[in-house]
Amino acid sequence: MSRDDRKLFVTASADAGVGLITLARPEKRNALSPETIRQLHDALTAAARDEQVRVVVLRAEGPDFCAGADLESLAGLVDAGADAHRADARAIADLYLAMRSLPKPVIAAVHGRALGGGAGLVTACDIVVAASDAQIGYPEVRIGFVAAVVMAMLRASVPEKAAFELAATGRIAGAGEALRLGLVTRVVPPAEVDGEAMRLAEEIASLPADAVAATKKVFYEVHGLSLTEAFDLGVEANVSARTRPAFREGLTGFLSRRRP
DSSP, X not given: OOTTTSOOSEEEEEETTEEEEEEOOGXXXXXXXXXXXXXXXXXXXXXXXXXXXXXXXXXXXXXXXXXXXXXXXXXXXXXXXXXXXXXXXXXXXXXXXXXXXXXXOEEXXXXXXXXXXXXXXXXXXXEEEEETTOEEEOGGGGGTOOOOTTHHHHHHHSOHHHHHHHHHHOOEEEHHHHHHHTSOSEEEOGGGHHHHHHHHHHHHHTSOHHHHHHHHHHHHHTTTOOHHHHHHHHHHHHHHHHTSHHHHHHHHHHHHHHOO
16 A cells, blocks of 8 residues: 555644644544554654644544554564564654654643553643543553553653552543643543643744743753753753844843833
8 A cells, every 4th residue: 555545544734833633543443553653653743844833732533532552453463573563662662752852842632541552642742631531541461461662751750659550550540630640731621622732732832932842852851860960951951042033032022011
């Protein structure tokens, strides 16, 4: 199948600085097949290259955000060798890395279930707006699998023991618990989840793009650094921001508004 003939499991559009990426495989509850992962990666790459896009919203069609890995595709690898399994795992790891390294914030609009790889997508996003009916979990252990690729992000997002319990038991967290643990940013009624995600995206899109990109870059790069290294990184990022036109214009505008 050529790239032009393949079925679209992911759609993308852009307007007013916001790139909208939609999981569009509702009949499979947006399960992450290899093709879905490729299309998601392509959509993120396009958003990164589009200078008009300043923030990305990831949403989904159907009753669930993403039910996880496509088990039919995974079953086809049961008797495969280690190299095939490695390539399959590498693809999802590269997708999460693309989300985190995208120089633009990624906001998830989550409803219904986000399980396994779907929970990984949620964890990889920078901001998560969840519907009050959302359910998030890493149930891989229940089928003899391991939520291994997402582990670093999960541990950075959730207190250690709570993160271990989620990964080791595979139990599902409701929206309220996910908010308390730090898996999601805010919880809203189901009818409002897409609108709230877009409102946040439009707010961020109105801010200086260089400053937002630098904020995301430094935010993730300081993780794991010593305090001295983190300060050094912050100083250099500060210097870079101060030498850009957006800072000069923003400072001048702020001071002019303060004058009587």
